[in-house]
Amino acid sequence: MYTQALNTPFGDPEDDDAERTARFQARIDADERIEPNDWMPESYRRTLIRQISQHAHSEIVGMLPEGNWITRAPSLRRKAALLAKVQDEGGHGLYLYAAAETLGVTREELVGQLLTGKAKYSSIFNYPTLSWADIGAIGWLVDGAAIMNQIPLCRCSYGPYARAMIRICKEESFHQRQGYEIMLTLAQGTAAQKAMAQDALDRWWWPSLMMFGPPDSQSQHSDVSLRWRIKRFTNDALRQKFVDATVPQALHLGLAIPDPDLRRNEATGHWAFGAIDWAEFRRVLAGDGPCNRERLATRQRADADGAWVRDAALAWAAKQRARDRQAAA
């Protein structure tokens, strides 16, 4: 546990110390965990703050596309499951903000970066949920891709992030299964229901592959993140793992993956897939996806609408403290 006095301020001149950096790298190479008040290079701290906060923002914004269907879920069972899932995503955001705060930022600063559009979040959440089948596709594909990304993060070199990820991964597995169950039910239903499931797969497949980030040849942060053991696998390796795991699941559903180039390489056992439209990825990330403005506006509205509640709670707490002091005097 840590006290305020122990928090290393930003821009410590010691940070560029080559000897300390070498010792830090040796700890990483020995697979030791770095804890909040241990010395760390400033760039390691900044990298983690960026990654963990973007991850947290993604969980929070990720509540919106699914929240869109809570009131229209087709049964009470589906509705209860979807509510629980969306509530989990909110919880995951909070675990992650708490992990980021151990690096010397406040949650308020991080949320501020989201609300002003300064911070990024996963581009997948800028796509709309047009039908109930999209809830199935999100659970199956989007949570499936997220789990693929997150499992190696459970062994991330930064202790608080790794511990948050362990908890998150434990909770996520229900998300993927409930999504696949929705897809399975639709795929075995009427022709119209099966078409709805196919349409959802058609729209979510490529954005899900983009969730793993740019190809290794273009990824700015991969090398350093691997050296620091923040990441354990490259974007392309994880993407391939996801495709290999997901194609047989689609076959089982009797649905077609919207990629004419998809074929199994008999020699390697891997599924080769077609070219990803990285121009679309960059466009959505830069703010021009179908729902970017709506997502941000919704978060800004939620923050503004909730301000009086936060203010009232703080005012009440201050009043109670004053009363307690008076009573004690």
Place this chain on the structure above:
Amino acid sequence: MMAEPVVPRPDAPKGSASGNTPLWEVFIRARDGLAHRHVGSVHAADAALALQAARDVYTRRGEGLSLWVVPSGAIVASDPADKAMLFEPTGSKIYRHPTFYEVPDEVGNM
């Protein structure tokens, strides 16, 4: 276990309407007979809201039977830089362990 308790940066405004909601550390007793264990932190204006938030954030799947919330600033911690000074001396005190002492086999378990 997850997020580490940490108090906001020294320059961060604390608990004002425009500033930050205080930070609390959350501890859960998983079942009777076990100690409370640190699981993470929450932000809340006061103790009652902190308990409510801890319940919502950390016990959605039957994780426990009892919750503690403690203001993060109330925790006094040892400095990691003092690790060697504080904890290494015990490494050489092997006579504090039962295996240091020899007892003949025929005496049986002791």
